[in-house]
Amino acid sequence: MPRTFGSISAVPPGAIFNSRRELADAGVHRPLQAGISGSGAEGADSIVVSGGYEDDADYGDVVVYTGHGGNDPGSGKQVADQILERGNLALARSSDQGLPVRVVRGAGGDPAFSPASGYRYDGLFFVAEYWQDIGKSGYRVWRFRLVQDQPSANETPAGGPAPGGDPGVKYSTVQRVVRNTAVTQWVKELHDFVCQVCGERLQTDSGGYAEGAHIRPRGRPHNGPDVIKNVLCLCPNDHVRLDRGAIVISDALEVVDRRTGTVETGLRLARGHRPDLQFLAYQRSLWK
Amino acid sequence: MPRTFGSISAVPPGAIFNSRRELADAGVHRPLQAGISGSGAEGADSIVVSGGYEDDADYGDVVVYTGHGGNDPGSGKQVADQILERGNLALARSSDQGLPVRVVRGAGGDPAFSPASGYRYDGLFFVAEYWQDIGKSGYRVWRFRLVQDQPSANETPAGGPAPGGDPGVKYSTVQRVVRNTAVTQWVKELHDFVCQVCGERLQTDSGGYAEGAHIRPRGRPHNGPDVIKNVLCLCPNDHVRLDRGAIVISDALEVVDRRTGTVETGLRLARGHRPDLQFLAYQRSLWK
Numbered sequence: 001m002p003r004t005f006g007s008i009s010a011v012p013p014g015a016i017f018n019s020r021r022e023l024a025d026a027g028v029h030r031p032l033q034a035g036i037s038g039s040g041a042e043g044a045d046s047i048v049v050s051g052g053y054e055d056d057a058d059y060g061d062v063v064v065y066t067g068h069g070g071n072d073p074g075s076g077k078q079v080a081d082q083i084l085e086r087g088n089l090a091l092a093r094s095s096d097q098g099l100p101v102r103v104v105r106g107a108g109g110d111p112a113f114s115p116a117s118g119y120r121y122d123g124l125f126f127v128a129e130y131w132q133d134i135g136k137s138g139y140r141v142w143r144f145r146l147v148q149d150q151p152s153a154n155e156t157p158a159g160g161p162a163p164g165g166d167p168g169v170k171y172s173t174v175q176r177v178v179r180n181t182a183v184t185q186w187v188k189e190l191h192d193f194v195c196q197v198c199g200e201r202l203q204t205d206s207g208g209y210a211e212g213a214h215i216r217p218r219g220r221p222h223n224g225p226d227v228i229k230n231v232l233c234l235c236p237n238d239h240v241r242l243d244r245g246a247i248v249i250s251d252a253l254e255v256v257d258r259r260t261g262t263v264e265t266g267l268r269l270a271r272g273h274r275p276d277l278q279f280l281a282y283q284r285s286l287w288k
Numbered sequence: 289m290p291r292t293f294g295s296i297s298a299v300p301p302g303a304i305f306n307s308r309r310e311l312a313d314a315g316v317h318r319p320l321q322a323g324i325s326g327s328g329a330e331g332a333d334s335i336v337v338s339g340g341y342e343d344d345a346d347y348g349d350v351v352v353y354t355g356h357g358g359n360d361p362g363s364g365k366q367v368a369d370q371i372l373e374r375g376n377l378a379l380a381r382s383s384d385q386g387l388p389v390r391v392v393r394g395a396g397g398d399p400a401f402s403p404a405s406g407y408r409y410d411g412l413f414f415v416a417e418y419w420q421d422i423g424k425s426g427y428r429v430w431r432f433r434l435v436q437d438q439p440s441a442n443e444t445p446a447g448g449p450a451p452g453g454d455p456g457v458k459y460s461t462v463q464r465v466v467r468n469t470a471v472t473q474w475v476k477e478l479h480d481f482v483c484q485v486c487g488e489r490l491q492t493d494s495g496g497y498a499e500g501a502h503i504r505p506r507g508r509p510h511n512g513p514d515v516i517k518n519v520l521c522l523c524p525n526d527h528v529r530l531d532r533g534a535i536v537i538s539d540a541l542e543v544v545d546r547r548t549g550t551v552e553t554g555l556r557l558a559r560g561h562r563p564d565l566q567f568l569a570y571q572r573s574l575w576k
Binding site: 084092095096097170171175178179180181182200202204205207236239240241245 | 293294328377380381383385386458460462463464465466470473490493494495499523528547
């Protein structure tokens with residue numbers, strides 16, 4: 001049976017299930033044991049948040065979810081490093097691809113957001129971000145920040161003829177949001193919209209186009225500050241590469257391809273703007 | 289006096305003003321006549337939507353706003369082509385940069401969303417998109433799709449030390465949203481996340497990263513369909529360039545730098561996926 005991404009037509013958010021068996025039979029979350037449903041090749045279609053991991057954090061519309069592997073099922077404590085494989089790789093792929101993830105909360109989770117008993121389907125989330133972390137027990141864990149998806153105000157219903165290739169259940173989810181602030185704007189203007197990594201300047205009818213990238217990411221749980229020393233002026237491609245850990249920046253301000261360790265180039269600098277080494281170290285710590 | 293982007297601290301959304309003079313004195317919209325406040329170099333900080341242009345359309349959380357120039361002030365009818373200059377260029381710049389625009393509605397606008405009398409400040413919008421169009425009177429107009437801004441669920445307050453360079457009033461607005469659908473996902477997988485324009489494939493820990501670009505844009509007023517023949521697999525840089533009209537695609541499926549007319553490359557194709565020529569023509573019509 002093909003994996004179904006997106007909503008299950010008969011199941012509205014808020015639906016309650018008494019057991020993992022009922023969840024599976026409804027097609028909301030098929031595995032009876034695993035918290036993550038998915039494969040590294042396809043992505044993750046659903047997760048169950050039930051407090052099994054000591055490092056999970058639930059904020060309601062944002063869930064910081066810990067990958068699987070390396071934990072003791074009895075205590076929930078980590079006893080070994082986690083690897084980016086199986087369900088973890090599936091969630092990473094969902095993030096890179098912008099795939100929707102059905103989120104189910106179980107009674108064992110944070111009492112503020114979890115059902116009193118059984119399991120509740122809480123709708124579609126997107127995986128805004130993923131990174132490595134050292135868990136409370138000192139072992140490496142993979143973490144995923146899932147954000148509740150909301151249809152955008154400028155979205156129309158899909159409409160039009162059915163496409164070839166049958167992509168199965170329809171969905172529309174956020175793959176990436178680029179925000180701009182007074183601080184990122186200042187940095188972009190200082191660099192005249194030239195990418196500090198590759199030197200490219202995208203040209204539009206209004207001038208240059210660039211994006212302000214926060215080195216230590218904003219938002220829970222990183223809470224990187226929106227300050228000039230935490231922002232780079234990047235082209236969209238290098239912004240994605242920084243956010244996804246494809247590149248890191250050394251204390252010598254060299255841009256390094258993280259997979260190969262090769263120095264690609266030196267970071268382009270402008271007078272009055274140098275990144276703070278503590279933020280560079282934080283970004284490297286997410287991916288080393 | 290420097291131009292202020294973002295909220296005016298003393299003025300909440302919903303505030304009513306009796307006259308353009310009061311609006312100007314409050315710093316919400318400084319010009320007494322012009323509908324657009326801004327400059328091509330800095331961007332637009334505010335607009336007044338008051339039904340002066342026959343081509344405006346108000347949907348509440350989305351405003352399709354017509355640029356200035358070429359209209360007869362008495363009738364509101366276009367009598368000449370509009371040019372991307374002054375306020376029009378300012379709004380284009382706000383779009384490319386992700387700057388926030390204060391939106392004021394006047395009593396002359398769409399009765400469903402406008403105040404009964406005077407002017408109402410309706411909060412911050414971002415310029416999701418801009419393009420050329422032929423107006424109702426047969427002349428060229430510039431159009432801007434403004435979308436009401438909402439703080440993202442994963443946003444934390446700015447915090448941290450005040451940056452150098454004093455960017456003035458703080459704001460955080462959406463510069464760009466990339467959405468993914470079952471249809472765009474199908475196209476991305478078919479191309480194995482290789483950009484159909486430049487051939488680049490961004491590599492992350494989970495595999496390739498690419499974006500599905502709708503050739504005829506989605507959303508009002510374009511209402512391009514979410515179908516395979518309207519989608520290209522692009523790297524983020526070329527996605528921005530397509531959306532901003534920096535590149536167009538000929539019926540011979542050549543990628544053309546619109547400003548110079550130079551053919552950059554042929555569009556990379558995959559078996560079972562060819563863009564529909566009507567959608568290519570539509571995208572070209574937005575920028576010719």
